[in-house]
Amino acid sequence: MPHGSSLRQAITAPGTTPLIGVYDMYSASIAAARYDGLFVSGFGFAASHYGLPDIGFIAWPDIVAFTERLRGAFPRHHLLVDIDDGYGDPEVACHVVRRLEGAGASGVILEDQKRPRRCGHVDGKQVLPLDEYLDKLERVLACRGDLVVVARTDATDEAEILVRAKALAATDADVVLVDGVRDADAIRRIRACAGDKPLLFNQIAGGRSPRLSLPELAELGVDVAIYSTPCLFAAHSAIDKALAELEASAGRLPAAEGGGVGVPESIALLERNLR
Template sequence: MAFGSRLREQIAAQGTTPLIGVYDMYSASIAARHYDGLFVSGFGFAAAYYGLPDIGFIAWPDIVAFVQRLRGAFPGHHLLVDIDDGYTDPEVAGLVVETLERLGASGVILEDQQRPRRCGHADGKRILPLAEYLDKLEMVLETRRDLVVVARTDATEEQEILARAKALAATSADVVLVDGVRSVESIQRIQDVIGDKPLLFNQIAGGRSPRLSLAELSELGVDAAIYSTPCLFAAHEAIEASLTGLRESGGRLPSMDRAGAVGVEAATELLEKNLARTRPPEVRVTG
Protein backbone atom coordinates (compact mmCIF):
# COMPACT_ATOMS: atom_id res chain seq x y z
CA MET A 1 0.00 0.00 0.00
CA ALA A 2 1.24 3.53 -0.83
CA PHE A 3 2.36 5.81 1.99
CA GLY A 4 -0.48 8.26 1.46
CA SER A 5 -3.13 5.56 1.54
CA ARG A 6 -1.70 4.14 4.75
CA LEU A 7 -1.85 7.52 6.48
CA ARG A 8 -5.32 8.20 5.08
CA GLU A 9 -6.59 4.92 6.51
CA GLN A 10 -4.97 5.66 9.86
CA ILE A 11 -6.62 9.08 10.07
CA ALA A 12 -9.98 7.53 9.17
CA ALA A 13 -9.68 4.93 11.94
CA GLN A 14 -11.21 5.43 15.36
CA GLY A 15 -9.44 7.85 17.70
CA THR A 16 -6.97 10.68 17.10
CA THR A 17 -3.80 9.89 15.16
CA PRO A 18 -0.71 11.54 16.73
CA LEU A 19 2.24 12.73 14.62
CA ILE A 20 5.35 13.85 16.50
CA GLY A 21 7.39 16.81 15.32
CA VAL A 22 11.05 16.02 14.61
CA TYR A 23 13.83 18.37 13.60
CA ASP A 24 16.77 16.11 12.69
CA MET A 25 17.61 12.45 12.29
CA TYR A 26 18.54 11.97 15.93
CA SER A 27 15.27 13.35 17.27
CA ALA A 28 13.43 11.25 14.69
CA SER A 29 15.30 8.15 15.82
CA ILE A 30 14.04 8.64 19.37
CA ALA A 31 10.50 9.64 18.35
CA ALA A 32 10.21 6.59 16.10
CA ARG A 33 10.65 4.35 19.14
CA HIS A 34 7.47 5.72 20.67
CA TYR A 35 5.15 6.71 17.79
CA ASP A 36 4.31 5.46 14.30
CA GLY A 37 3.78 8.98 12.92
CA LEU A 38 6.44 11.64 12.40
CA PHE A 39 5.84 15.28 11.49
CA VAL A 40 8.45 17.42 9.74
CA SER A 41 7.82 20.63 11.66
CA GLY A 42 8.71 23.91 9.97
CA PHE A 43 9.39 25.49 13.37
CA GLY A 44 11.76 22.68 14.35
CA PHE A 45 13.50 22.47 10.99
CA ALA A 46 14.09 26.22 10.76
CA ALA A 47 15.55 26.19 14.26
CA ALA A 48 17.75 23.12 13.79
CA TYR A 49 18.93 23.55 10.20
CA TYR A 50 19.29 27.33 10.02
CA GLY A 51 19.24 28.50 13.63
CA LEU A 52 16.46 30.92 12.64
CA PRO A 53 12.83 31.51 13.61
CA ASP A 54 10.04 30.02 11.53
CA ILE A 55 9.27 33.07 9.41
CA GLY A 56 9.96 31.86 5.89
CA PHE A 57 13.67 31.08 5.60
CA ILE A 58 13.27 27.40 4.68
CA ALA A 59 14.36 26.46 1.15
CA TRP A 60 12.39 23.58 -0.31
CA PRO A 61 15.42 21.50 -1.44
CA ASP A 62 16.54 21.34 2.19
CA ILE A 63 13.16 19.93 3.30
CA VAL A 64 13.21 17.46 0.41
CA ALA A 65 16.67 16.20 1.39
CA PHE A 66 15.57 15.77 5.00
CA VAL A 67 12.48 13.79 4.01
CA GLN A 68 14.60 11.55 1.80
CA ARG A 69 16.84 10.70 4.76
CA LEU A 70 13.84 10.13 7.02
CA ARG A 71 12.13 7.75 4.63
CA GLY A 72 15.32 5.75 4.19
CA ALA A 73 15.71 5.30 7.94
CA PHE A 74 12.02 4.83 8.80
CA PRO A 75 10.38 2.88 5.99
CA GLY A 76 7.32 1.96 8.06
CA HIS A 77 6.46 5.30 9.65
CA HIS A 78 3.97 7.93 8.52
CA LEU A 79 5.75 11.13 7.39
CA LEU A 80 3.66 14.31 7.31
CA VAL A 81 5.58 17.32 5.98
CA ASP A 82 5.00 21.02 6.62
CA ILE A 83 5.59 22.83 3.31
CA ASP A 84 4.57 26.30 4.54
CA ASP A 85 2.92 28.19 1.65
CA GLY A 86 4.35 25.81 -0.96
CA TYR A 87 7.43 28.08 -1.22
CA THR A 88 5.67 30.94 -3.01
CA ASP A 89 3.83 30.16 -6.24
CA PRO A 90 1.58 27.28 -7.37
CA GLU A 91 4.12 25.86 -9.82
CA VAL A 92 6.79 25.51 -7.12
CA ALA A 93 4.23 24.02 -4.75
CA GLY A 94 3.32 21.41 -7.35
CA LEU A 95 6.96 20.53 -7.97
CA VAL A 96 7.65 20.17 -4.25
CA VAL A 97 4.64 17.91 -3.76
CA GLU A 98 5.57 15.75 -6.75
CA THR A 99 9.13 15.40 -5.45
CA LEU A 100 8.11 14.62 -1.87
CA GLU A 101 5.64 11.99 -2.99
CA ARG A 102 8.26 10.32 -5.17
CA LEU A 103 10.61 10.18 -2.17
CA GLY A 104 8.01 8.56 0.08
CA ALA A 105 6.32 11.33 2.05
CA SER A 106 2.90 10.34 3.39
CA GLY A 107 1.34 13.79 3.34
CA VAL A 108 1.87 17.55 3.25
CA ILE A 109 0.36 20.60 4.94
CA LEU A 110 -0.20 23.69 2.76
CA GLU A 111 -1.02 26.99 4.50
CA ASP A 112 -2.71 30.18 3.30
CA GLN A 113 -0.29 32.72 4.81
CA GLN A 114 1.24 35.65 2.96
CA ARG A 115 4.98 36.25 3.15
CA PRO A 116 6.75 37.14 5.33
CA ARG A 117 5.03 34.28 7.13
CA ARG A 118 4.86 33.66 10.87
CA CYS A 119 4.62 30.65 13.15
CA GLY A 120 0.96 29.65 13.28
CA HIS A 121 0.77 30.50 16.99
CA ALA A 122 2.43 33.94 16.69
CA ASP A 123 1.00 37.41 16.23
CA GLY A 124 1.19 39.29 12.94
CA LYS A 125 -0.06 36.61 10.56
CA ARG A 126 -1.52 37.76 7.25
CA ILE A 127 -3.46 35.49 4.94
CA LEU A 128 -3.71 35.25 1.17
CA PRO A 129 -6.94 36.12 -0.62
CA LEU A 130 -8.99 32.94 -0.53
CA ALA A 131 -9.14 32.56 -4.32
CA GLU A 132 -5.35 32.83 -4.57
CA TYR A 133 -4.86 30.16 -1.94
CA LEU A 134 -7.43 27.86 -3.53
CA ASP A 135 -5.60 28.12 -6.88
CA LYS A 136 -2.40 26.99 -5.18
CA LEU A 137 -4.19 24.23 -3.30
CA GLU A 138 -5.78 23.03 -6.54
CA MET A 139 -2.35 22.79 -8.17
CA VAL A 140 -1.16 20.64 -5.28
CA LEU A 141 -4.27 18.45 -5.44
CA GLU A 142 -3.95 17.98 -9.20
CA THR A 143 -0.27 17.07 -8.81
CA ARG A 144 -0.52 14.50 -6.02
CA ARG A 145 -1.40 10.93 -6.84
CA ASP A 146 -1.84 9.31 -3.44
CA LEU A 147 -0.31 11.83 -1.03
CA VAL A 148 -2.49 13.09 1.84
CA VAL A 149 -3.04 16.86 1.53
CA VAL A 150 -3.89 18.93 4.60
CA ALA A 151 -5.41 22.32 3.75
CA ARG A 152 -4.47 24.81 6.48
CA THR A 153 -5.79 28.24 7.27
CA ASP A 154 -4.10 30.75 9.56
CA ALA A 155 -7.11 33.03 9.78
CA THR A 156 -7.55 34.57 13.24
CA GLU A 157 -10.97 36.21 13.18
CA GLU A 158 -13.85 33.88 14.05
CA GLN A 159 -16.02 34.52 10.98
CA GLU A 160 -13.03 34.31 8.65
CA ILE A 161 -11.91 31.07 10.31
CA LEU A 162 -15.29 29.47 9.77
CA ALA A 163 -15.66 30.75 6.21
CA ARG A 164 -12.21 29.48 5.24
CA ALA A 165 -12.64 26.15 6.99
CA LYS A 166 -15.89 25.60 5.09
CA ALA A 167 -14.22 26.52 1.77
CA LEU A 168 -11.28 24.19 2.42
CA ALA A 169 -13.61 21.35 3.36
CA ALA A 170 -15.39 21.78 0.01
CA THR A 171 -12.19 20.94 -1.89
CA SER A 172 -10.73 17.47 -2.43
CA ALA A 173 -8.13 18.06 0.29
CA ASP A 174 -8.09 15.12 2.68
CA VAL A 175 -7.91 17.04 5.97
CA VAL A 176 -8.52 20.58 7.28
CA LEU A 177 -6.27 22.36 9.80
CA VAL A 178 -7.11 25.66 11.49
CA ASP A 179 -3.84 26.66 13.15
CA GLY A 180 -3.76 28.53 16.42
CA VAL A 181 -7.35 27.61 17.36
CA ARG A 182 -7.90 29.05 20.84
CA SER A 183 -10.63 27.03 22.53
CA VAL A 184 -12.57 23.79 22.64
CA GLU A 185 -15.67 25.74 21.65
CA SER A 186 -13.90 26.97 18.53
CA ILE A 187 -12.95 23.41 17.62
CA GLN A 188 -16.60 22.44 17.88
CA ARG A 189 -17.72 25.33 15.68
CA ILE A 190 -15.13 24.36 13.07
CA GLN A 191 -16.39 20.78 13.17
CA ASP A 192 -19.90 22.04 12.47
CA VAL A 193 -18.87 23.82 9.24
CA ILE A 194 -16.51 21.18 7.81
CA GLY A 195 -18.96 18.32 8.25
CA ASP A 196 -17.43 14.89 7.61
CA LYS A 197 -14.05 16.24 6.47
CA PRO A 198 -11.29 15.07 8.85
CA LEU A 199 -9.86 17.71 11.19
CA LEU A 200 -6.24 18.04 12.31
CA PHE A 201 -5.23 19.88 15.51
CA ASN A 202 -1.80 21.44 16.11
CA GLN A 203 -0.34 21.49 19.62
CA ILE A 204 2.80 23.45 20.47
CA ALA A 205 4.10 24.20 23.96
CA GLY A 206 3.39 27.81 24.88
CA GLY A 207 1.14 28.23 21.84
CA ARG A 208 -2.37 29.62 21.45
CA SER A 209 -4.28 26.36 21.55
CA PRO A 210 -5.52 24.51 24.65
CA ARG A 211 -3.50 21.55 25.94
CA LEU A 212 -5.63 18.50 25.21
CA SER A 213 -4.97 14.78 25.56
CA LEU A 214 -5.55 12.37 22.71
CA ALA A 215 -8.57 11.03 24.58
CA GLU A 216 -10.02 14.54 24.84
CA LEU A 217 -9.33 15.23 21.16
CA SER A 218 -10.92 11.94 20.19
CA GLU A 219 -13.99 12.84 22.22
CA LEU A 220 -14.18 16.11 20.27
CA GLY A 221 -14.02 14.21 16.98
CA VAL A 222 -10.55 15.42 16.02
CA ASP A 223 -9.01 12.91 13.61
CA ALA A 224 -5.28 13.74 13.86
CA ALA A 225 -2.95 15.82 16.01
CA ILE A 226 0.51 17.14 15.25
CA TYR A 227 2.84 17.84 18.15
CA SER A 228 5.19 20.35 16.55
CA THR A 229 8.03 20.79 19.02
CA PRO A 230 8.19 18.30 21.93
CA CYS A 231 11.57 16.98 20.78
CA LEU A 232 13.05 20.41 20.06
CA PHE A 233 11.99 22.00 23.34
CA ALA A 234 13.00 18.93 25.36
CA ALA A 235 16.43 19.06 23.75
CA HIS A 236 16.69 22.78 24.56
CA GLU A 237 15.91 22.12 28.23
CA ALA A 238 18.22 19.10 28.47
CA ILE A 239 21.19 20.77 26.76
CA GLU A 240 20.82 23.86 28.92
CA ALA A 241 20.71 21.75 32.09
CA SER A 242 23.61 19.53 30.99
CA LEU A 243 25.94 22.37 30.12
CA THR A 244 25.02 24.30 33.26
CA GLY A 245 25.92 21.21 35.28
CA LEU A 246 29.15 20.72 33.34
CA ARG A 247 30.21 24.29 34.04
CA GLU A 248 29.28 24.10 37.71
CA SER A 249 31.18 20.82 38.15
CA GLY A 250 34.35 22.34 36.76
CA GLY A 251 34.12 20.33 33.55
CA ARG A 252 33.63 16.87 35.10
CA LEU A 253 31.15 14.71 33.20
CA PRO A 254 28.26 13.33 35.29
CA SER A 255 28.23 9.73 36.45
CA MET A 256 26.64 7.13 34.18
CA ASP A 257 25.04 5.55 37.25
CA ARG A 258 22.18 8.04 37.33
CA ALA A 259 18.73 7.05 36.07
CA GLY A 260 18.18 7.66 32.38
CA ALA A 261 21.86 8.37 31.68
CA VAL A 262 22.80 8.26 27.99
CA GLY A 263 26.35 7.61 26.87
CA VAL A 264 28.16 6.41 23.78
CA GLU A 265 26.79 2.87 24.03
CA ALA A 266 23.12 3.88 24.14
CA ALA A 267 23.56 6.45 21.37
CA THR A 268 25.36 3.99 19.12
CA GLU A 269 22.70 1.34 19.71
CA LEU A 270 19.99 3.81 18.70
CA LEU A 271 21.77 4.78 15.48
CA GLU A 272 22.73 1.24 14.50
CA LYS A 273 19.03 0.44 14.21
CA ASN A 274 18.76 3.08 11.48
CA LEU A 275 21.75 1.53 9.71
CA ALA A 276 20.11 -1.89 9.85
CA ARG A 277 16.93 -0.57 8.24
CA THR A 278 18.79 1.19 5.42
CA ARG A 279 21.23 -1.64 4.65
CA PRO A 280 20.11 -3.66 1.60
CA PRO A 281 19.30 -7.32 2.27
CA GLU A 282 21.96 -9.92 1.64
CA VAL A 283 21.68 -11.81 -1.62
CA ARG A 284 22.36 -15.50 -1.26
CA VAL A 285 23.32 -17.54 -4.28
CA THR A 286 22.34 -21.17 -4.14
CA GLY A 287 23.00 -23.95 -6.52
Protein backbone atom coordinates (compact mmCIF):
# COMPACT_ATOMS: atom_id res chain seq x y z
CA MET A 1 0.00 0.00 0.00
CA PRO A 2 1.32 3.52 -0.78
CA HIS A 3 2.66 5.35 2.27
CA GLY A 4 -0.02 8.03 2.25
CA SER A 5 -2.85 5.53 1.93
CA SER A 6 -1.40 3.47 4.77
CA LEU A 7 -1.30 6.48 7.10
CA ARG A 8 -4.76 7.59 5.98
CA GLN A 9 -6.11 4.15 6.84
CA ALA A 10 -4.50 4.27 10.30
CA ILE A 11 -5.91 7.73 10.99
CA THR A 12 -9.46 6.73 10.07
CA ALA A 13 -9.35 3.49 12.10
CA PRO A 14 -11.04 3.43 15.54
CA GLY A 15 -9.07 5.03 18.38
CA THR A 16 -6.26 7.59 18.29
CA THR A 17 -3.16 6.82 16.22
CA PRO A 18 0.12 7.87 17.95
CA LEU A 19 3.08 9.26 15.98
CA ILE A 20 6.34 9.67 17.91
CA GLY A 21 8.55 12.68 17.33
CA VAL A 22 12.14 11.82 16.37
CA TYR A 23 15.10 14.11 15.80
CA ASP A 24 17.83 11.88 14.34
CA MET A 25 18.35 8.33 13.08
CA TYR A 26 19.26 6.96 16.51
CA SER A 27 16.13 8.28 18.21
CA ALA A 28 14.10 7.01 15.26
CA SER A 29 15.64 3.56 15.64
CA ILE A 30 14.52 3.40 19.27
CA ALA A 31 11.04 4.77 18.54
CA ALA A 32 10.51 2.46 15.56
CA ALA A 33 11.05 -0.58 17.76
CA ARG A 34 7.97 0.35 19.82
CA TYR A 35 5.67 2.35 17.53
CA ASP A 36 4.44 2.07 13.93
CA GLY A 37 4.40 5.82 13.33
CA LEU A 38 7.17 8.45 13.37
CA PHE A 39 6.90 12.23 13.28
CA VAL A 40 9.66 14.52 12.04
CA SER A 41 9.29 17.32 14.56
CA GLY A 42 10.42 20.78 13.51
CA PHE A 43 11.32 21.53 17.14
CA GLY A 44 13.47 18.40 17.39
CA PHE A 45 15.07 18.75 13.96
CA ALA A 46 16.03 22.40 14.51
CA ALA A 47 17.59 21.46 17.85
CA SER A 48 19.41 18.40 16.55
CA HIS A 49 20.51 19.47 13.08
CA TYR A 50 21.36 23.11 13.79
CA GLY A 51 21.48 23.48 17.58
CA LEU A 52 18.92 26.27 17.24
CA PRO A 53 15.39 26.93 18.51
CA ASP A 54 12.33 26.28 16.36
CA ILE A 55 11.95 29.79 14.93
CA GLY A 56 12.31 29.27 11.19
CA PHE A 57 15.93 28.26 10.58
CA ILE A 58 15.19 24.91 8.88
CA ALA A 59 16.18 24.62 5.22
CA TRP A 60 13.97 22.33 3.16
CA PRO A 61 16.80 20.30 1.53
CA ASP A 62 17.87 19.19 5.01
CA ILE A 63 14.34 17.94 5.82
CA VAL A 64 14.14 16.08 2.50
CA ALA A 65 17.51 14.42 3.08
CA PHE A 66 16.51 13.36 6.59
CA THR A 67 13.22 11.95 5.31
CA GLU A 68 15.07 9.92 2.66
CA ARG A 69 17.30 8.38 5.34
CA LEU A 70 14.34 7.59 7.56
CA ARG A 71 12.39 5.94 4.77
CA GLY A 72 15.40 3.84 3.79
CA ALA A 73 15.76 2.52 7.33
CA PHE A 74 12.04 2.18 8.11
CA PRO A 75 10.23 1.18 4.92
CA ARG A 76 6.96 0.18 6.61
CA HIS A 77 6.51 2.90 9.23
CA HIS A 78 4.17 5.86 8.94
CA LEU A 79 6.25 9.01 8.46
CA LEU A 80 4.63 12.41 9.03
CA VAL A 81 6.83 15.46 8.39
CA ASP A 82 6.43 18.97 9.82
CA ILE A 83 7.16 21.47 7.02
CA ASP A 84 6.36 24.64 9.01
CA ASP A 85 4.92 27.21 6.56
CA GLY A 86 6.27 25.36 3.52
CA TYR A 87 9.57 27.29 3.78
CA GLY A 88 8.35 30.28 1.82
CA ASP A 89 5.86 31.08 -0.92
CA PRO A 90 3.40 28.58 -2.44
CA GLU A 91 5.78 27.61 -5.25
CA VAL A 92 8.44 26.58 -2.75
CA ALA A 93 5.87 24.76 -0.60
CA CYS A 94 4.66 22.75 -3.61
CA HIS A 95 8.21 21.86 -4.62
CA VAL A 96 9.00 20.69 -1.08
CA VAL A 97 5.83 18.58 -0.97
CA ARG A 98 6.68 16.88 -4.26
CA ARG A 99 10.23 16.20 -3.08
CA LEU A 100 9.06 14.79 0.24
CA GLU A 101 6.51 12.54 -1.40
CA GLY A 102 9.25 11.29 -3.71
CA ALA A 103 11.46 10.71 -0.66
CA GLY A 104 8.83 8.45 0.89
CA ALA A 105 7.00 10.69 3.37
CA SER A 106 3.53 9.51 4.34
CA GLY A 107 2.27 13.01 5.05
CA VAL A 108 3.11 16.62 5.86
CA ILE A 109 1.84 19.32 8.21
CA LEU A 110 1.44 22.82 6.70
CA GLU A 111 0.85 25.71 9.12
CA ASP A 112 -0.68 29.16 8.66
CA GLN A 113 2.00 31.13 10.53
CA LYS A 114 3.67 34.18 9.04
CA ARG A 115 7.36 34.85 9.53
CA PRO A 116 9.15 35.20 11.86
CA ARG A 117 7.52 31.92 12.94
CA ARG A 118 7.54 30.36 16.41
CA CYS A 119 7.03 26.98 18.03
CA GLY A 120 3.29 26.43 18.30
CA HIS A 121 3.44 26.35 22.11
CA VAL A 122 5.15 29.69 22.77
CA ASP A 123 4.07 33.34 22.69
CA GLY A 124 4.53 35.64 19.74
CA LYS A 125 2.85 33.62 16.97
CA GLN A 126 1.31 35.51 14.06
CA VAL A 127 -0.89 33.99 11.38
CA LEU A 128 -1.35 34.74 7.71
CA PRO A 129 -4.66 36.16 6.49
CA LEU A 130 -6.95 33.16 6.11
CA ASP A 131 -7.43 33.60 2.35
CA GLU A 132 -3.66 33.70 1.82
CA TYR A 133 -3.14 30.48 3.78
CA LEU A 134 -6.04 28.73 2.05
CA ASP A 135 -4.53 29.62 -1.33
CA LYS A 136 -1.20 28.07 -0.33
CA LEU A 137 -2.97 25.02 1.11
CA GLU A 138 -5.08 24.50 -2.02
CA ARG A 139 -2.00 24.68 -4.22
CA VAL A 140 -0.22 22.11 -2.04
CA LEU A 141 -3.26 19.84 -2.17
CA ALA A 142 -3.38 20.13 -5.95
CA CYS A 143 0.27 19.09 -6.35
CA ARG A 144 0.34 16.12 -3.98
CA GLY A 145 -0.27 12.57 -5.11
CA ASP A 146 -1.17 10.12 -2.35
CA LEU A 147 0.44 12.20 0.41
CA VAL A 148 -1.60 12.96 3.56
CA VAL A 149 -1.83 16.72 4.17
CA VAL A 150 -2.53 18.09 7.65
CA ALA A 151 -3.84 21.68 7.66
CA ARG A 152 -2.64 23.45 10.80
CA THR A 153 -3.68 26.74 12.35
CA ASP A 154 -1.70 28.58 15.01
CA ALA A 155 -4.43 31.11 15.75
CA THR A 156 -4.68 32.00 19.45
CA ASP A 157 -7.95 33.96 19.67
CA GLU A 158 -10.73 31.48 20.45
CA ALA A 159 -13.20 32.87 17.93
CA GLU A 160 -10.53 32.93 15.22
CA ILE A 161 -9.51 29.36 16.07
CA LEU A 162 -13.04 28.11 15.43
CA VAL A 163 -13.41 30.11 12.21
CA ARG A 164 -10.16 28.69 10.89
CA ALA A 165 -10.86 25.14 12.04
CA LYS A 166 -14.14 25.20 10.15
CA ALA A 167 -12.51 26.68 7.04
CA LEU A 168 -9.69 24.11 7.09
CA ALA A 169 -12.15 21.27 7.53
CA ALA A 170 -14.00 22.44 4.41
CA THR A 171 -10.91 21.90 2.23
CA ASP A 172 -9.59 18.63 0.81
CA ALA A 173 -6.93 18.44 3.54
CA ASP A 174 -6.97 15.03 5.19
CA VAL A 175 -6.64 16.23 8.80
CA VAL A 176 -7.04 19.45 10.82
CA LEU A 177 -4.62 20.51 13.58
CA VAL A 178 -5.11 23.42 15.96
CA ASP A 179 -1.81 23.81 17.78
CA GLY A 180 -1.46 24.97 21.36
CA VAL A 181 -4.98 23.89 22.45
CA ARG A 182 -5.42 24.87 26.09
CA ASP A 183 -7.89 22.30 27.48
CA ALA A 184 -10.26 19.45 26.76
CA ASP A 185 -13.26 21.77 26.35
CA ALA A 186 -11.44 23.58 23.56
CA ILE A 187 -10.82 20.24 21.85
CA ARG A 188 -14.57 19.51 22.02
CA ARG A 189 -15.41 22.85 20.41
CA ILE A 190 -12.85 22.30 17.66
CA ARG A 191 -14.17 18.79 17.11
CA ALA A 192 -17.66 20.19 16.61
CA CYS A 193 -16.39 22.81 14.11
CA ALA A 194 -14.38 20.29 12.12
CA GLY A 195 -17.38 18.07 11.44
CA ASP A 196 -16.33 14.66 10.16
CA LYS A 197 -12.79 15.76 9.28
CA PRO A 198 -10.09 13.81 11.20
CA LEU A 199 -8.51 15.83 14.01
CA LEU A 200 -4.86 15.83 15.15
CA PHE A 201 -3.62 16.81 18.61
CA ASN A 202 -0.04 17.83 19.39
CA GLN A 203 1.43 17.01 22.81
CA ILE A 204 4.73 18.50 23.92
CA ALA A 205 6.19 18.45 27.43
CA GLY A 206 6.04 21.90 28.99
CA GLY A 207 3.75 23.13 26.22
CA ARG A 208 0.35 24.79 26.40
CA SER A 209 -1.79 21.71 25.83
CA PRO A 210 -2.97 19.30 28.53
CA ARG A 211 -1.33 15.90 28.98
CA LEU A 212 -3.95 13.40 27.78
CA SER A 213 -3.83 9.64 27.28
CA LEU A 214 -4.76 7.98 24.01
CA PRO A 215 -8.08 6.69 25.45
CA GLU A 216 -8.88 10.22 26.68
CA LEU A 217 -8.09 11.67 23.26
CA ALA A 218 -10.22 9.04 21.54
CA GLU A 219 -13.10 9.97 23.84
CA LEU A 220 -12.70 13.59 22.72
CA GLY A 221 -12.85 12.58 19.06
CA VAL A 222 -9.15 13.00 18.27
CA ASP A 223 -8.01 10.70 15.46
CA VAL A 224 -4.22 11.09 15.57
CA ALA A 225 -1.77 12.38 18.19
CA ILE A 226 1.77 13.57 17.60
CA TYR A 227 4.26 13.48 20.47
CA SER A 228 6.77 16.08 19.31
CA THR A 229 9.65 15.85 21.78
CA PRO A 230 9.67 12.81 24.12
CA CYS A 231 12.87 11.47 22.56
CA LEU A 232 14.63 14.85 22.45
CA PHE A 233 13.81 15.82 26.03
CA ALA A 234 14.60 12.34 27.37
CA ALA A 235 17.99 12.51 25.64
CA HIS A 236 18.62 15.97 27.10
CA SER A 237 17.95 14.68 30.62
CA ALA A 238 19.86 11.41 30.20
CA ILE A 239 22.93 12.99 28.61
CA ASP A 240 23.12 15.70 31.24
CA LYS A 241 22.83 13.09 34.01
CA ALA A 242 25.45 10.80 32.43
CA LEU A 243 27.97 13.61 32.02
CA ALA A 244 27.38 14.88 35.55
CA GLU A 245 28.11 11.36 36.85
CA LEU A 246 31.22 11.12 34.65
CA GLU A 247 32.44 14.44 36.01
CA ALA A 248 31.74 13.38 39.60
CA SER A 249 33.64 10.10 39.15
CA ALA A 250 36.77 11.86 37.83
CA GLY A 251 36.21 10.37 34.37
CA ARG A 252 35.55 6.72 35.27
CA LEU A 253 32.84 5.25 33.03
CA PRO A 254 30.05 3.41 34.85
CA ALA A 255 29.58 -0.31 34.27
CA ALA A 256 27.17 -1.13 31.45
CA GLU A 257 25.59 -3.95 33.44
CA GLY A 258 22.31 -3.62 35.26
CA GLY A 259 20.15 -2.35 32.43
CA GLY A 260 22.59 0.20 31.03
CA VAL A 261 23.44 0.56 27.35
CA GLY A 262 26.84 -0.44 26.03
CA VAL A 263 28.36 -1.45 22.70
CA PRO A 264 26.38 -4.73 22.29
CA GLU A 265 23.01 -3.10 22.96
CA SER A 266 23.72 -0.19 20.62
CA ILE A 267 24.90 -2.45 17.80
CA ALA A 268 21.89 -4.73 18.22
CA LEU A 269 19.57 -1.76 17.86
CA LEU A 270 21.26 -0.41 14.75
CA GLU A 271 21.60 -3.78 13.04
CA ARG A 272 17.80 -3.86 12.73
CA ASN A 273 18.10 -1.05 10.18
CA LEU A 274 20.16 -3.31 7.89
CA ARG A 275 17.33 -5.78 7.41
